[in-house]
Amino acid sequence: MSGFTLSAVFVLTLLKLLLENIPQSMHRAGDSLLELNSTDGVANGVTTVVVYFRGFDTLGEIAVLFIASLGIGLMLSQNKRCTIKAQSNFMLHTAAKLLFPIITLYGIYVMVYGHLSPGGGFQGGVIIASGVLLLLVSHRDFEVPHSFIVALETFAGVCYVLIGLIGLFTLDVFLGNFLPHDISQMGLLMSGGIIPIIYIIVGIKVGSEMSMIAQNLIKRGDDV
Amino acid sequence: MSSILFVALPLLFGFVTPVLAKLGKDGVAYASTLMQAFLLYLAFSLLSGDSSHIEVISIAPPLGISFTLNSASLLFVALFTFMMTLFSLYYLSHRKTDAYKNETKFFILINMLLAASIGLVLSSDIFNIYVFFEIAGISAYILSAYEKTPSALEAGLKYLITGALASVFLIFAIVLIYMNLGSLNLGVIAQGFESLAFNTKLLISLLLLIGFGFKVEIFPLNFWVVDVYQGSSTLINSLFSAIVVKAYLFVFFHIAYLFLPSAEFSVFLIYLGGLSMLVAEIAGLRQTNLKRLFAYSSLGQVALIFTAFALQNRDAIQAALFIVLAHSIAKAIIFFALTSIQKEHKSMDIETLKELNSPFLRAIMLIAILSLLGIPLFAGFVGKLLVLKSLAVSGFIGVLVIIIIASLLESVYYFKLAGFMFAKGEKREALEIDFTQKLVFSLLAFLLLTIGTMPFIFSGFLSESASVMLDSSTYILNLMGGR
Amino acid sequence: MFEYLNDSTTIKYIVTIGSMALFFVGLFGLLSQKHFIKIFISIATMETALFLFFIGNMFNKNFTAPIISEGFTDIAKMNDPIPHALILTAIVIGMAVLALGVSMSIEYYKLTGNTDIDKMNEMRH
Numbered sequence: 057m058s059g060f061t062l063s064a065v066f067v068l069t070l071l072k073l074l075l076e077n078i079p080q081s082m083h084r085a086g087d088s089l090l091e092l093n094s095t096d097g098v099a100n101g102v103t104t105v106v107v108y109f110r111g112f113d114t115l116g117e118i119a120v121l122f123i124a125s126l127g128i129g130l131m132l133s134q135n136k137r138c139t140i141k142a143q144s145n146f147m148l149h150t151a152a153k154l155l156f157p158i159i160t161l162y163g164i165y166v167m168v169y170g171h172l173s174p175g176g177g178f179q180g181g182v183i184i185a186s187g188v189l190l191l192l193v194s195h196r197d198f199e200v201p202h203s204f205i206v207a208l209e210t211f212a213g214v215c216y217v218l219i220g221l222i223g224l225f226t227l228d229v230f231l232g233n234f235l236p237h238d239i240s241q242m243g244l245l246m247s248g249g250i251i252p253i254i255y256i257i258v259g260i261k262v263g264s265e266m267s268m269i270a271q272n273l274i275k276r277g278d279d280v
Numbered sequence: 281m282s283s284i285l286f287v288a289l290p291l292l293f294g295f296v297t298p299v300l301a302k303l304g305k306d307g308v309a310y311a312s313t314l315m316q317a318f319l320l321y322l323a324f325s326l327l328s329g330d331s332s333h334i335e336v337i338s339i340a341p342p343l344g345i346s347f348t349l350n351s352a353s354l355l356f357v358a359l360f361t362f363m364m365t366l367f368s369l370y371y372l373s374h375r376k377t378d379a380y381k382n383e384t385k386f387f388i389l390i391n392m393l394l395a396a397s398i399g400l401v402l403s404s405d406i407f408n409i410y411v412f413f414e415i416a417g418i419s420a421y422i423l424s425a426y427e428k429t430p431s432a433l434e435a436g437l438k439y440l441i442t443g444a445l446a447s448v449f450l451i452f453a454i455v456l457i458y459m460n461l462g463s464l465n466l467g468v469i470a471q472g473f474e475s476l477a478f479n480t481k482l483l484i485s486l487l488l489l490i491g492f493g494f495k496v497e498i499f500p501l502n503f504w505v506v507d508v509y510q511g512s513s514t515l516i517n518s519l520f521s522a523i524v525v526k527a528y529l530f531v532f533f534h535i536a537y538l539f540l541p542s543a544e545f546s547v548f549l550i551y552l553g554g555l556s557m558l559v560a561e562i563a564g565l566r567q568t569n570l571k572r573l574f575a576y577s578s579l580g581q582v583a584l585i586f587t588a589f590a591l592q593n594r595d596a597i598q599a600a601l602f603i604v605l606a607h608s609i610a611k612a613i614i615f616f617a618l619t620s621i622q623k624e625h626k627s628m629d630i631e632t633l634k635e636l637n638s639p640f641l642r643a644i645m646l647i648a649i650l651s652l653l654g655i656p657l658f659a660g661f662v663g664k665l666l667v668l669k670s671l672a673v674s675g676f677i678g679v680l681v682i683i684i685i686a687s688l689l690e691s692v693y694y695f696k697l698a699g700f701m702f703a704k705g706e707k708r709e710a711l712e713i714d715f716t717q718k719l720v721f722s723l724l725a726f727l728l729l730t731i732g733t734m735p736f737i738f739s740g741f742l743s744e745s746a747s748v749m750l751d752s753s754t755y756i757l758n759l760m761g762g763r
Numbered sequence: 764m765f766e767y768l769n770d771s772t773t774i775k776y777i778v779t780i781g782s783m784a785l786f787f788v789g790l791f792g793l794l795s796q797k798h799f800i801k802i803f804i805s806i807a808t809m810e811t812a813l814f815l816f817f818i819g820n821m822f823n824k825n826f827t828a829p830i831i832s833e834g835f836t837d838i839a840k841m842n843d844p845i846p847h848a849l850i851l852t853a854i855v856i857g858m859a860v861l862a863l864g865v866s867m868s869i870e871y872y873k874l875t876g877n878t879d880i881d882k883m884n885e886m887r888h
Contacts (some may be wrong), residue, residue, distance in 0.1 A: 067787055071780060073479045077460065078775050079820065084462030086843035088343055094838055101829030101844040102851075110848055112337045112345050116399075116411035117852045119291060120418055123392055124859035126385055127422035133382075174830065176878055178851060206298050213295030217288055217877040230284045231338045242831065262855075269862055407849060414856045418863065431885035433871040438883075439797070440864045444806045445793065447860075451853055455817045458845070510886045616818055668857065 095239055098171040098248035106176070107251045107258075109229045114254075115216060118261055123212060125265040134271045152194035159187035167259035171248055176254040180261030188267040192274050200271045205264045212261040219250055219257075281326060283335045283349040283402055286319055286357055290395035294388045301384040309375065312387045313368040320365045323358040327741075332748075334404075334758055341759045342465040347402040348755065349626060352745040355601065356401045356530050363522045363608055364394045366720050370616050371515065379624055380513075381424060389426075393419040393519065404759055406457065406533050408451055409463045409531060413495075417443045420524060424512040432711070435511025442494050442504045450491035456484050467759030470538040470752060485545065485747040488535065495528040499556035506563075509575035514622055517571065518615035521578050522608040529582070529604070533589040538752050546592050550671075553587030554679040554686075556580075561689040570628045573693060574614055577652060580690060581607045584683065588667045591674055596748035598739065599666030605738070606651055606659035613648040613724045617641050618688035618719070624711050633700040637707035644721045645701065649694050651728045654687065659731035771824060778819030785812035793795045799868040803861050810857045814850045860885045 090101050097104030106114055167180025191198050223232035237249030245252075257262055293315050302310055331354065335347040349357075367390070380386045396416035403409050421443060425436025426763065427732075458464060458518030460480055461472045493501045509517050536545065557580045581603065588600035618628070620641065625632045635640060652659040654665075664687070671680040731738060748754075767773055789812060792805030821843055827835055830843040871876055875885075 067783070070483075071783055073483060074779050074783065075776060076773070077477060077480050078779070079459040081823065082462055084458070084843055084845070085343060085464065085468075086462075086845035090838050090844060092339070092343065092829065093829075093844075099831045101831070101841065102847045105598075105844045105848040106851060108853075109339055109344055110407070113408055113411050113848075113852050115291070116408070116415055117855050118393060119415050120295070120296065120411075120856050120859050121393075123389065123415070123418050123422065123862045126388060127418070127863045128866040130382060130385055130422065131425070131428065131863075131870045173832075174828070178855060210295060210299045217295060218290040220284075221288060221292075223283060224284060224288075229336050229338065230282070230288065237769055258335065273862075274865065341812075396774045407852075411852065414860070418860055421860075421863065421867075428870060430871065430875050433867055433874065434883045437864070437871060440860065440867065441802060441806075441880075444857075444860050444864070447857075448806065448813065450811045451813055454849070455813055458849070459817070459820060464845070484874075507886055602776070745832050 059200075064222070096237070098251050099129075099243050100171050100173065100176075102174075103171045103176055103251065103255065104248070107171075107254050108231070108248075110234060111220075111254065114258065115220070115231075118213065118216065118258060121262065121265050122209070125209075125268050127276075128269050128272050148194045150192075152190050156187050156191055159190070160184055163187065163259075167256055168252070170255045170259075171252050172243065172245070177260075178256030178262050181259040182266060184259075184263035185266030185270060188263075189270045189274075192270060200267050205268055208260055208264045209268075212257045212264070215257050216254060219254060261266065281322065281331070281482060283326075283357075284337065284346050285322065286361070286398045287395045288397075289315060289319060290391040291612035294391045294395070294439045295695065297384055297388045297391075305379075305383050308384050308387050309368075309372060312391060313365070313372060315391075316361065317366050319394075320358075320361040323354070323361045326354055327358055334400075341404065342463060342468045344403040345403070346759065347410050348404045348758065349402060350748045350755075351741065352530070352534075352749045353401045355741070355745050357398050358399050358403075358524065359526070359605065360394060360523050363612060364390070364519075366612065366724065367515075369520060369716055370720045372530045372618075373714040374515065374619065374623075376714075386423075386426065389423050391421045391521065392490065393423070393524070395618045396701070397523050400531050404466050405464050406454055406466060406469065406535075409535075410447070410454060413450065414447060414533075416524060416527065417447070417495075420520065423507055423516050423519070426516070426617060431511040432513070433511075435508045438504045438511075439508045442501075444757075446491050446494035448491075449487050453484050453487035453491060456480070456487070460484075465759060466535070467756040470541075470756050471760075481540075485540065488539075492528060492532040492535075495525070496586065497525060497556075497579055498552055498586055499559050499583075500608055502556070502560075502579055505579055506572050506575040509578070510569060510571045512557075514571060514615055514619045514628070517575075518612050522610035525578075525582055526604055526608060529585060529589065534749065535539050537592065537750060541739075541752050546590050549590035550587055550676055550679055553583050553590055554682040556583035556586065557686040558682050558689075561686040565689060565693055567693075568619060568630050570630055570632070572619070573630070573697070576610070577690065577694075578607075578611060580686060581611075581652065584664070584667065587679065587683070588663075588670070591667075591670050591676075592750070593670065593674070594743065594746045594750060595666060596674075597749055598668060598742050599663050601663075601742045601745055602666065602731070602735070602738070603660065603663030606663055606728065609652045609659065609724050609727055609731075610648040613644055613721060613728075616720065617648075618646050620711065620713060620717065624708070630697070630700060633697065634703045634705050635708045636701060636711065637709065638711035638713060638716065640713055640721070641711065642701050644725050646698060647725045647728055649698060651732065653694050654658055655689050657729070657732045659728040662735045707708075774824070775820055778814060782812045782816035782819065785809075785864075787816070788812075797881055799878055799880060800865070802880065803864050803868075807857065807861055810853070814853065817846055818850060 077101035089105055093101050093104045111214050163180045163183035164184060166175040167177055170176030220231040224230045226234045233249040241247035297308060332350040341690050393416055394410045399412040421436050421440040423441050425432050457469055460476055461469050497505050560576050560579035560583060561584045564573055567573040585600050585603050650661040654660045786809050789808030793802055823842060826840050826842045829841040839850055852872045
C-alpha cells in the first residue's frame, strides 16, 4: 500500500506542476519559421519545416528507418514462407488485386502533392506499404522483389545525401535550396525548389522499407 | 573544410553499401576502412589550424540546425575517427579467419554508429541531438544482438528496452522545453532557462538526467551495462567503451554546463559519480568472467569521468579529458586483445589467462592495465591525479576518500588478472598475432606511454578544450549571431 | 450548459490530465509486466501519451492549419508547425525501434521458447 500512496503523491505533484505551468501563448520559433516560410517555402508550412528547415532531422529519421529495416532483415532471415491458416478465397483475391493499384495511386498522390495540402512523403509511403501488406496477406505466393526494393532504397538514400552535398558545394550550406524557388510559384505543383523532390525521395524510401519490414515479419518460418 | 562531412560521408557510405556489396565483401571492407582513414586525416588537419566555426544546415541558427566545431568537439571527433580507424584495421586482419556473417550489414552499422556519435558531439540543436541519440542507439542494439545466439539476443533486448525508455524521457524533456521556451536551439534555451519557474526547471533537469543517465551509465541506471557487454561479441565491446559512452558523456555535460551554469547541481552529481564508482568496483571484485570484469571496470572509469566533469572547473574538466583519452585507448587494447584470445581459447573465464602463451599480448595487456590502474608513467595516472587534486581543492573530501577506496579495490582485481597472466603453468601453443594487429596494438600502447610520460604535449590543447566547454556565453553568442 | 468545455484552459486541463494518466498507465505497465510484447506496448503507450500532451497543449482552436491556400493567407492566425514536424519524426523513430524490438523477441523466442523477461538468464552471474 505504501508504494501505491507514494506513487499517487508523485503523480499528483506532477499533475499540479504541469497544470500550473500551462504555457501561455508566446512567440515561439514556429511562428518565426512560418514568417520565413511565406517568403522562402511552399504552401504547406509543415512540409517546409520537416523537409527544409529541419531537413537534417528528416535525414536522420530516414537513417533510423534504414537501419531498423536492415536489422529486422538480419534478425528474421529465414527463408520459409509462413502459411496463413485461413484459406484465402476468391473474393479476397480479386478485391485485393482490384484495390492495390488504387491504393498505390492514392499513395503517390499524397506523396507528390505533399507540399500543397496535408500529406507528404511519410504518409504516402506508408499508404503504399499498406497496399503491399494487403497483397502479402491475401496472396499466398506474393513476394516483394528483393533486389528491386534494395535498388530503390539505395537510390533514394544516396540521392538525399547527394542533394545535401550539392547544396554544400554550390551554396555553402548543407541541404540548402539550390533550385529556383520563386515565391510567385507558391501553390503550384512545381514550387519550392528541392522540397517536393526531397519529399518524393523520402516517400520512395519509406514505402520500400515498410514493405520490406512487412514482408520480413510475415515471411517468418514456423508457427510462431 | 566543412564539419558536416564527418556525418554526411559515413551516412552516404551506409546508404550506398547494399549496392556496393555487389563488388564483393572485401571491396566493402577496404572501402570502409579507407573512408574512415580519410575522415581521420580530415580531423587531424583541422586540429592543426584554428578552425572553430559554426556550420549552418539549411537556414541560419537560431531558427535552424547548426554544427559547432570548437576545440572540445574537435577533440572528440578526432578521438572517435581515430578509434574507428584502428577498429577497422584490426577487423581487416581479424576477418581473415573469423568474419561476421552478412558482413556488409556490419559495415553499414559501424559507419552509422560513427556518424551518429560525431553528430551527437557536434550538434547545437536539442532535437537533432535526440535524432542522433536514436541513430546511435539503434545501431548499437543491432550490433549487440548481431550474432543471434541466445545471449546476444538477450543483450540486444535488454539494451533496446532500456534505450527506448531513455528516449521516452528525453522526448518528455524536449516537449517541456519547447512548450516553455519556444525554441529548440541550445543557445536560445540556455538564455531562457534561468527565467523559468523553479519547479519546471527541476522537472526538465530531472527528465534530462534520467534520459541521459541510462546511457551515461551512472548508478542506479546502469543495471543493463554488464549483461550487454557479456552478451555482445567482444570486438563490439571495444566500440561501446571507446566511442559510444564518451559521446553521451560529452553531450550530457555540454547541455548541463549550458543550461545550469551556476553549479547548483554539481554537489548531487559529484556524490552520484563517487557512489557509482564504488558500487561498480565492489561488484567487479567477485567476477570470474573476463568480459564482465572489464565491463565493471568500464563502469568505474566512466563514473570517475562523470565525477570529474561534474566538478565544473577548468582543471577538473582537463583531468576528465585526460581520463577520456586514456580510458578509450586502454579499453580498446583490452577488448582487441580479448578478441584475439577468444579466437584461440574460446572461453572468457579468468582461468584462460593462465594458459595464454603470447608474450606480446601479455606485455600489451599489462601496459593497458597499468594505465587503467593509474600507475605513474602511464596515461591513466595524469588524469586520476588531477581529479583527486581537484576534489581536494574543491573540498569534497568525502568523495575523495570514496574514489581512493574504489581505486584500491580496482587494483585488487587488476593485480589478480596480472597474476593470472604471468602465472607459471601449462600453456597452450603460441598464439599467432597478425602483423596488422601487432601494429594496432603497438600504436595504442605507444600512445598510452606517450601520454603518461609526456603529458605536457597534450595538456595545452586539453586545457583549451576545457575552457571552451565551460565558456557558455561565447557559445551562445556564436549561435545567436548566426553565421 | 456545456459552454465551459469550449474554454481553452479547460481543454488544456483535460488534455494534460488525460495524457499524463495514459503516460502513467504505460509506465506502470513497463515496470510490472513480464512479457516482451506487453513491455513494447507499454513503451508505445508512453510515447503516444507524450505526443497527445504536446499537440493538445500547443493547439489553439481559433487558429487554422499552417497551410497557405485560397482564403487562408493570414500567417498570424496559423498554428505552430514545429510540433507537427517533431511528432512526425518521433513517431517514425519510435515505430522503427519497437519494430526492431519485436523482431528480436521473435527470434529469441524461437531459439529459447522464453518470453518472460525475468527468466532471461543466459548469462550466469
